[in-house]
Amino acid sequence: MSEFILPRPPHYEGALLVAKDVTMRFGGVTAVSELSLALPKGSIAGVIGPNGAGKTTAFNVLSGFYTPQEGEITLDGQNIKGLKPYDICRRGMARTFQNIRLSQHMTVLENIMVGCHVRRHCPWWMAPLGLPAFYREEAAIKEKSRLLAERVNLGDHLDDLASSLPYGAQRRLEIARALATEPRLLLLDEPAAGMNPQESIELMHFIGHIREEFDLTILLIEHDMKVVMGVCQYIWVMEYGALIAEGNPEDIRNNPVVIRAYLGEDMGSGGMF
Numbered sequence: 193m194s195e196f197i198l199p200r201p202p203h204y205e206g207a208l209l210v211a212k213d214v215t216m217r218f219g220g221v222t223a224v225s226e227l228s229l230a231l232p233k234g235s236i237a238g239v240i241g242p243n244g245a246g247k248t249t250a251f252n253v254l255s256g257f258y259t260p261q262e263g264e265i266t267l268d269g270q271n272i273k274g275l276k277p278y279d280i281c282r283r284g285m286a287r288t289f290q291n292i293r294l295s296q297h298m299t300v301l302e303n304i305m306v307g308c309h310v311r312r313h314c315p316w317w318m319a320p321l322g323l324p325a326f327y328r329e330e331a332a333i334k335e336k337s338r339l340l341a342e343r344v345n346l347g348d349h350l351d352d353l354a355s356s357l358p359y360g361a362q363r364r365l366e367i368a369r370a371l372a373t374e375p376r377l378l379l380l381d382e383p384a385a386g387m388n389p390q391e392s393i394e395l396m397h398f399i400g401h402i403r404e405e406f407d408l409t410i411l412l413i414e415h416d417m418k419v420v421m422g423v424c425q426y427i428w429v430m431e432y433g434a435l436i437a438e439g440n441p442e443d444i445r446n447n448p449v450v451i452r453a454y455l456g457e458d459m460g461s462g463g464m465f
């Protein structure tokens with residue numbers, strides 16, 4: 193019997209996001225190597241791997257921040273490789289960042305409103321003309337943003353600067369801004385980073401709830417294995433840019449190749465899964 197569970201051929205049927213043989217190089221460094229994955233609609237899935245495995249680069253490639261040298265990427269059957277992040281966002285993919293990228297000098301409400309502008313119908317030049325349609329839409333955007341702020345427990349902080357929020361709240365604000373773009377697919381890059389154990393548990397419930405409420409498919413990168421194992425139905429494992437394993441949390445937890453990849457980082461298998 194084989195010692196480990198090899199990555200399976202992706203099941204493209206019913207997948208919202210598909211990557212086929214995607215390779216991304218930076219000069220001599222191959223950050224992502226022949227990555228293939230198919231993310232089923234409505235699922236919550238994770239990408240894990242040791243530091244430098246290529247996870248964030250994979251997210252940057254999937255969301256249009258980098259164009260890979262090789263491979264194909266489709267969202268709901270449509271090619272998105274080579275499109276700009278804004279266009280990919282308009283097609284229904286939103287994301288958060290490993291290093292929080294909020295407009296720190298803007299308020300909570302303003303940050304969420306920025307996300308809403310992706311779906312704005314009235315062009316900016318209507319504003320100086322004082323056209324009522326523009327102001328009606330602006331009011332609707334404000335109301336939608338207020339409701340989203342409430343949804344992420346920031347309803348009492350609408351006028352606070354993003355920079356004044358604690359770390360965990362900034363992460364929730366990033367998620368609210370992503371939700372404001374009305375995504376079908378949400379990519380979360382290390383959503384539990386910097387959170388204490390109680391906040392991480394709340395985050396797991398929150399991710400499950402927003403998936404239901406907003407009819408989302410969610411792909412996340414996470415180092416906190418309790419969060420990954422608790423919330424993901426399916427997991428891809430990367431090492432040195434390539435997939436080394438995939439499967440449900442049980443498969444991954446017991447996969448010697450995965451344990452070895454992490455042991456190589458001195459993380460130990462006992463406590464981590």
Ligand SMILES: Nc1ncnc2c1ncn2[C@@H]1O[C@H](COP(=O)(O)OP(=O)(O)OP(=O)(O)O)[C@@H](O)[C@H]1O
Pocket residue numbers: 218221222223241242243244245246247248249250290
């Ligand atoms: N813009 C870049 N230019 C050159 N090399 C890069 C660039 N971005 C990433 N890399 C390299 O690609 C490899 C993968 O990095 P990446 O940040 O994607 O890993 P990661 O799995 O997200 O790591 P971590 O868990 O530490 O965030 C690393 O060797 C990194 O140094």
